[in-house]
Amino acid sequence: MQRNRHVPWLQTLPPMTSPIAALLLRDLALARGGGAGLGLVFFLLVVTLTPFAVGPDLALLERIGPAILWLGALLATLLGLDRLMQADHEDGSLDLIHLAPAPLELMVGAKILAHWLTTGLPLVAATPLFGAMLGVAPAATLKVALALLIGTPAIACLGAIGAALTVGLRKGGLLAPVMILPLAIPVLIFGVAASDPAGDGFGPMGVLAGLALGYAALGPFAAAAALRLLRD
Amino acid sequence: MPLISAITSLANPSRFASFADRALPWIAGAAALTFAVALYLALFVAPPDYQQGETVRIMFIHVPSAWLAMFAYVIMAAASLGVLVWRHPIADVSAKAAAPLGAAFTFLALATGSLWGKPMWGTWWVWDARLTSFLILFLMYLGIMALRSALEEPSRAAKACAILTLVGSVNIPIIKFSVDWWNTLHQPASVIRAGKPAMDPSILTPLLVAALAFTLLFTALHLAGMRTELMRRRLRTLRLTAAARPAARLAPEPAR
Numbered sequence: 038m039q040r041n042r043h044v045p046w047l048q049t050l051p052p053m054t055s056p057i058a059a060l061l062l063r064d065l066a067l068a069r070g071g072g073a074g075l076g077l078v079f080f081l082l083v084v085t086l087t088p089f090a091v092g093p094d095l096a097l098l099e100r101i102g103p104a105i106l107w108l109g110a111l112l113a114t115l116l117g118l119d120r121l122m123q124a125d126h127e128d129g130s131l132d133l134i135h136l137a138p139a140p141l142e143l144m145v146g147a148k149i150l151a152h153w154l155t156t157g158l159p160l161v162a163a164t165p166l167f168g169a170m171l172g173v174a175p176a177a178t179l180k181v182a183l184a185l186l187i188g189t190p191a192i193a194c195l196g197a198i199g200a201a202l203t204v205g206l207r208k209g210g211l212l213a214p215v216m217i218l219p220l221a222i223p224v225l226i227f228g229v230a231a232s233d234p235a236g237d238g239f240g241p242m243g244v245l246a247g248l249a250l251g252y253a254a255l256g257p258f259a260a261a262a263a264l265r266l267l268r269d
Numbered sequence: 270m271p272l273i274s275a276i277t278s279l280a281n282p283s284r285f286a287s288f289a290d291r292a293l294p295w296i297a298g299a300a301a302l303t304f305a306v307a308l309y310l311a312l313f314v315a316p317p318d319y320q321q322g323e324t325v326r327i328m329f330i331h332v333p334s335a336w337l338a339m340f341a342y343v344i345m346a347a348a349s350l351g352v353l354v355w356r357h358p359i360a361d362v363s364a365k366a367a368a369p370l371g372a373a374f375t376f377l378a379l380a381t382g383s384l385w386g387k388p389m390w391g392t393w394w395v396w397d398a399r400l401t402s403f404l405i406l407f408l409m410y411l412g413i414m415a416l417r418s419a420l421e422e423p424s425r426a427a428k429a430c431a432i433l434t435l436v437g438s439v440n441i442p443i444i445k446f447s448v449d450w451w452n453t454l455h456q457p458a459s460v461i462r463a464g465k466p467a468m469d470p471s472i473l474t475p476l477l478v479a480a481l482a483f484t485l486l487f488t489a490l491h492l493a494g495m496r497t498e499l500m501r502r503r504l505r506t507l508r509l510t511a512a513a514r515p516a517a518r519l520a521p522e523p524a525r
Contacts, residue, residue, distance in 0.1 A: 198436055202429050206419050216412035216433060219405050223443045251439070259436050262353075266428045 056137035057147045064151030076113040076156045077163055083109035084167045095172040102173035103181045103232040107225060109167075110160045110185050114192045115217065117156050119210040121148065121200040122264070131204070135268060145264065146257040149190075149197045157189035177234035184245060188228040191249040194256025195220050201263035224248055280359055282499055289496040293489060300485035307482040310475035327385040329475055333483035334378040338406060341371030341487070345413075346438040349431035359495075361427035362502070364434065365417065366494030370487060372410035379403055409437045423502065 087105045091097060098105075125131040134144050161182055168178030199213035206212060227248060230241035279285045311329035345367045351360030382400060383393045394400065413433055420426035 195436075198432070202416060202433060203419070212415055212419055215415055219408040219412060220437060220439075222405055255436065255439065259432055263429060263432050266425050266432075 056139040057143050060134065060137070060144055061147045061151050064148055065155060068151065068155035074159075076117055077159045079116055080109045080113040080160050080163060081167065083112065084170055087171070099172040099174070102168060102171035103177065103234075104229055105171060106164055106168060106173075106181050106185070107188075107229050107232065110157075110164075110189060111192060111218075111221060111225060113160055114156055114189055115196055115214045117152065118196045118200045118213050118217075119203075121152055121197060122204045122260075123200070126204045126267070131264065131267070135264070141261040141264065142257045145197065145201070145261045149193050149256060149260075152197070153190050153193040157185075157193055160189060161186045174234065177232070180234060181232040184228045184231040184242065187231075187242065187245050187249050188224050191224045191245075191252040192221050194249075194252040195224075197256050197260040198263065201260035204264070204267060224252075280357060282359060282362075285359055286496055286499050289492045293492050293496070296485060296492065297489040300482060300489050303478065303482035303485055307475060307479040310478055315472050315475045324385060324388045325472075327381050328472075329479040331378060331381040331385060332476060333480040334374045334381060335403065336480060337483050337487050338371055338375040338378050338403065340484070341367045341374060342406065342410075342434075342438065344491075345371065345434050349434040349438075352427050352431040353435070358427075358502075361423075361431070362495050362498045363491070364427075364430060366491055366498055368410055368414050368417065368430075370490055370494065372407060372414065374483075374487070375403060375407040375410060379407060413437070423505075 084105065087101075088098060091101070122131065125134065134148075135141060137144055164182040164185055165175070165178050168181055169175070173181070195217050196213070199217035202216065203213045224245065227241045227245040231245050233241075279288055307329065311326055315326065315329070317323050317325060345364045348360045348364035348367065351357050352364065379400070382403075386395065386400075387393050413430055416433055417426055417430050420429055
């Protein structure tokens with residue numbers, strides 16, 4: 038019971054009812070030990086470094102604020118990826134995930150969900166604060182946060198594909214972002230468009246949601262297919 | 270039916286290699302001839318544009334390169350399906366040989382576009398939809414090649430690159446979509462559109478000949494690359510079997 042103290046709603050689930058819930062709870066418990074907070078610190082650092090790079094001009098910062106928040110979130114989400122599958126590969130839990138009595142796609146989906154809950158969601162929650170630091174107006178910041186809420190799962194799904202393809206590689210750490218960032222560009226484009234305080238944002242937000250749903254359908258299958266390669 | 274069985278018979282690697290050996294000189298020769306015709310038409314016959322002057326001739330290199338840059342990805346995507354569905358070794362050889370070619374043609378399209386953009390738009394590079402999506406395509410090629418070079422075991426490399434290629438092919442409709450969504454500086458596609466092309470035949474004919482020349486060049490280079498890759502794989506198998514054999518049989522002791 039001690040394990041889940043940070044996610045109280047999970048305690049309402051019967052413990053270990055399905056392999057998927059078990060994997061989700063395990064990944065959340067593991068993330069509590071560190072890593073989740075680190076992405077947030079990285080995000081804060083990106084926000085902090087921006088004024089040093091462009092000057093402390095609040096008007097300029099307000100204009101580029103949504104873009105900075107998106108870039109920071111994109112990079113922070115990709116940072117934790119190298120451990121997403123690699124750690125499970127090293128300690129053998131990947132083999133157990135393969136043997137679990139549930140489709141591998143759903144197990145990968147649970148891993149992606151856990152990854153997003155521990156890295157993506159904190160970024161979304163911190164966005165209003167960081168937006169205020171960059172001088173972005175509250176209404177605009179909420180728009181960025183909403184766009185990030187829709188867009189970061191898409192990045193997490195794409196990232197899982199990169200992580201699964203590079204499991205067990207020595208150069209995997211840099212390779213996964215190099216493969217995945219070009220594919221994440223549409224998410225960034227429509228995410229920033231949806232965050233635009235001047236635009237109505239509804240159309241881009243819809244496209245962003247469509248991309249997120251599409252990648253949510255694609256990600257687990259592609260990542261599971263990549264994981265199966267390791268067993269051939 | 271005979272055509273299909275002729276194509277499927279090429280799926281045999283050694284038959285494919287002998288076919289490539291026989292076909293390559295002809296295709297390369299045809300490519301050289303068509304290039305000569307295309308360059309003559311493009312440089313001497315096609316009229317200069319009333320607005321763009323002589324710089325319009327860059328188009329005869331730029332547009333075919335851009336077509337082939339996308340064509341190479343389509344080939345890779347089709348070959349990736351072949352790898353994942355039929356698990357065919359030739360499909361992977363084709364995908365591997367097409368990746369650097371696609372990257373090269375994408376680079377050529379970007380470079381000639383940049384050279385064309387300087388006199389036309391007054392700048393080497395603009396963050397226009399089509400340029401940017403081609404840059405993304407270039408980065409995707411580089412990512413696939415990087416993944417290929419990081420994976421040592423060929424069968425895993427084949428399937429991993431196939432998965433990445435297919436995931437990337439999701440981006441190709443988005444490239445097309447992005448052109449319509451921004452539609453800023455670059456003129457929209459003007460050769461293939463409903464009705465008749467918005468291009469005068471005096472320019473369209475050299476362009477189509479140039480496209481044919483580039484396609485023949487691509488085919489020749491692709492075949493040569495596949496043949497080389499097949500040899501490389503055969504060599505690797507020979508090395509592995511030689512290494513598995515007892516050393517004494519490989520290097521016998523000199524007779525005393």
